[in-house]
Amino acid sequence: MWNDGLLRPLIFIVRNGPDNKSPFKSILEKYFDVVDVNPYNSIMTELDTLIPALIIIDVSFNDQGAYQVSQQVKFSDKYHFIPLAFVGTAFSSNDIVKLIESGADAYFEEPFDNDTTISYLKALINKGQKLNNVVNRQPKIQKQNSNVNNHVPEYLNWDDEDLFNAASQQSAVGIAYTTTEGTFLKVNDRFCEIVGYTRDELLSKKCMDITYPDENGTESNMLNRMLDGDIDSFEIEKRYVHKSGYFVHVLIHANLLYTSKGVPFYMRSVLDITDIRTSQQRLKRSEEKYRTYVDNSPHPIFVTDIFGMLLDVNPSACNLTGYSVEELMGMNIIDLCSPESVSETTDHFLRVETEGKASGEFLFLKKDGTDFYIQIEAVMLDEKKLLALCVDTTERKLAENLLTEAKVLAENASNSKCEFLANISHELRTPLYIVIGYSDVLLSELSGKLNEDQIKYFTRIKEAGSSLLEIVNSLIYIAEIEAGNCELDIIKFNLQSTVVELEKIFRPIASKKNIMIEFEIEHGLESIFADECKFNAILHNLLENAIKFNKEGGFVKVIFQKAGNDVNVQVIDTGIGISEDKQETFFEPFVQLDWSHARRYSGVGIGLSLVKELVEMHGGKISLVSKVDEGSTFTFTIPQNL
Numbered sequence: 001m002w003n004d005g006l007l008r009p010l011i012f013i014v015r016n017g018p019d020n021k022s023p024f025k026s027i028l029e030k031y032f033d034v035v036d037v038n039p040y041n042s043i044m045t046e047l048d049t050l051i052p053a054l055i056i057i058d059v060s061f062n063d064q065g066a067y068q069v070s071q072q073v074k075f076s077d078k079y080h081f082i083p084l085a086f087v088g089t090a091f092s093s094n095d096i097v098k099l100i101e102s103g104a105d106a107y108f109e110e111p112f113d114n115d116t117t118i119s120y121l122k123a124l125i126n127k128g129q130k131l132n133n134v135v136n137r138q139p140k141i142q143k144q145n146s147n148v149n150n151h152v153p154e155y156l157n158w159d160d161e162d163l164f165n166a167a168s169q170q171s172a173v174g175i176a177y178t179t180t181e182g183t184f185l186k187v188n189d190r191f192c193e194i195v196g197y198t199r200d201e202l203l204s205k206k207c208m209d210i211t212y213p214d215e216n217g218t219e220s221n222m223l224n225r226m227l228d229g230d231i232d233s234f235e236i237e238k239r240y241v242h243k244s245g246y247f248v249h250v251l252i253h254a255n256l257l258y259t260s261k262g263v264p265f266y267m268r269s270v271l272d273i274t275d276i277r278t279s280q281q282r283l284k285r286s287e288e289k290y291r292t293y294v295d296n297s298p299h300p301i302f303v304t305d306i307f308g309m310l311l312d313v314n315p316s317a318c319n320l321t322g323y324s325v326e327e328l329m330g331m332n333i334i335d336l337c338s339p340e341s342v343s344e345t346t347d348h349f350l351r352v353e354t355e356g357k358a359s360g361e362f363l364f365l366k367k368d369g370t371d372f373y374i375q376i377e378a379v380m381l382d383e384k385k386l387l388a389l390c391v392d393t394t395e396r397k398l399a400e401n402l403l404t405e406a407k408v409l410a411e412n413a414s415n416s417k418c419e420f421l422a423n424i425s426h427e428l429r430t431p432l433y434i435v436i437g438y439s440d441v442l443l444s445e446l447s448g449k450l451n452e453d454q455i456k457y458f459t460r461i462k463e464a465g466s467s468l469l470e471i472v473n474s475l476i477y478i479a480e481i482e483a484g485n486c487e488l489d490i491i492k493f494n495l496q497s498t499v500v501e502l503e504k505i506f507r508p509i510a511s512k513k514n515i516m517i518e519f520e521i522e523h524g525l526e527s528i529f530a531d532e533c534k535f536n537a538i539l540h541n542l543l544e545n546a547i548k549f550n551k552e553g554g555f556v557k558v559i560f561q562k563a564g565n566d567v568n569v570q571v572i573d574t575g576i577g578i579s580e581d582k583q584e585t586f587f588e589p590f591v592q593l594d595w596s597h598a599r600r601y602s603g604v605g606i607g608l609s610l611v612k613e614l615v616e617m618h619g620g621k622i623s624l625v626s627k628v629d630e631g632s633t634f635t636f637t638i639p640q641n642l
């Protein structure tokens with residue numbers, strides 16, 4: 001048992017490489033005498049001169065030779081009773097399987113709790129001392145028998161409770177003793193947990209009773225070979241049938257032992273690996289599903305390391321680039337880039353490494369030298385791999401380039417049109433002012449009396465010139481708006497004054513067609529914030545159309561009212577109306593109802609286009625409600641939070 005006296009238990013720490021004074025060693029040195037054994041392969045030599053109470057294998061360097069060292073010790077005739085444990089930073093499921101297969105009794109992972117670690121180490125040492133005492137009580141008999149090919153068996157009494165308890169105490173694996181016919185002799189608690197049966201139930205069964213049927217043959221063959229002396233031991237994976245009916249995947253290490261009377265029996269160390277196999281199966285199914293998705297994806301998929309070397313590609317990637325899988329596996333993602341995209345692509349993948357993901361569009365080259373655009377959505381798979389999901393955007397990019405070129409051409413054409421309209425309009429205004437001015441002089445009769453015909457002719461000249469001047473001014477307005485040279489001069493002005501001026505202009509015009517015109521201002525609405533000149537231009541155009549396209553004896557009404565933070569203006573007429581299919585295009589430049597109406601009513605159709613532009617410059621909206629032969633209602637708003 002444990003002795004806290006002057007004699008401290010001796011522990012070997014076995015490692016490859018330099019001693020970095022690990023935290024685990026620091027814990028040991030407080031309670032035990034520690035001997036460093038370095039390298040691994042010197043352990044057996046050390047054991048020939050000194051027997052420790054415990055062996056610790058440090059696998060901080062992940063040397064696979066550590067498991068071979070464990071097997072040398074634990075499966076030897078001389079030293080198998082010495083407790084052996086692994087210590088390391090962390091152990092995966094596969095690592096744990098390996099260390100148990102190698103015969104290890106325990107393992108310790110960082111971080112280490114001082115009290116828990118020492119308590120467990122004491123238990124391991126006590127276990128080893130007890131097992132050693134029991135084994136030393138057994139007689140050592142050498143027996144030669146031609147039936148077992150001069151095999152020198154190890155003699156144990158399977159009925160020795162002390163020996164069995166020592167061997168199975170605190171064991172992480174199931175232990176079962178069976179006769180050579182497969183009848184259970186002894187089982188530990190862990191074995192009962194694995195298969196779901198009680199000890200009494202198992203002792204009345206044979207091993208094949210709980211073994212999945214199609215796996216009996218392989219194990220039986222191995223047991224017979226061991227009995228014949230062909231092999232000393234073996235490991236095999238198999239499935240037990242749990243008492244509840246489900247399968248239990250196990251890893252079995254089997255040895256042939258003999259009783260003191262020379263009767264052979266089998267000892268099985270059984271590790272439940274169901275979780276490991278289930279995880280592996282799930283992983284396999286997941287990988288197969290992933291592979292199916294990847295291989296059938298219509299879009300290219302690349303997997304690279306952090307340096308851009310291609311690790312995996314799908315068929316779509318090969319189809320797009322023109323390279324085979326074998327060719328791509330020897331390439332870097334940068335090798336596929338067009339020279340002008342190398343820098344951008346490099347920065348893109350560096351950003352993925354630092355930020356975890358990145359998105360971008362780049363120009364790549366096919367094997368035959370053809371350019372193609374590709375959108376790359378890249379993410380980190382783990383610390384060493386990147387996944388790039390790609391879409392061939394060549395057609396879209398070409399379409400975008402064509403649209404951009406078309407837009408530039410259209411803008412240039414529009415600018416040229418605007419410049420032309422502005423220039424020609426200015427050139428037209430000067431002679432029109434002269435025509436209108438001289439008409440006024442002649443009509444004033446300062447140069448002499450005019451007869452009736454002359455007055456009629458000069459009046460028509462003046463009216464035609466004024467009408468043409470109004471069109472020219474509208475063209476200039478439109479050209480300035482489209483060129484972005486038209487600005488608003490927002491002021492506060494009186495609505496009643498505006499209405500008075502409108503009445504002066506339009507009542508005489510309306511009276512010629514016997515049309516009634518009415519203005520209505522909502523009570524409390526005295527003034528408005530707007531560009532006064534442009535506000536008047538909006539009303540002039542709408543009123544002119546309302547009268548022009550109205551019926552003889554018709555009606556026109558203009559209503560000014562509040563609408564929240566806006567001023568709402570309605571121009572209502574009883575004119576010819578506008579069909580529904582024409583209303584959507586009615587605010588476009590140079591649009592009238594149709595050519596038959598164009599012949600009946602003067603104008604070139606720029607008034608409503610100008611009205612829409614001027615309203616929208618104020619941040620407002622204009623709408624139309626109309627019905628053929630019943631009239632139209634134009635409604636526009638002028639926001640007051642300008």
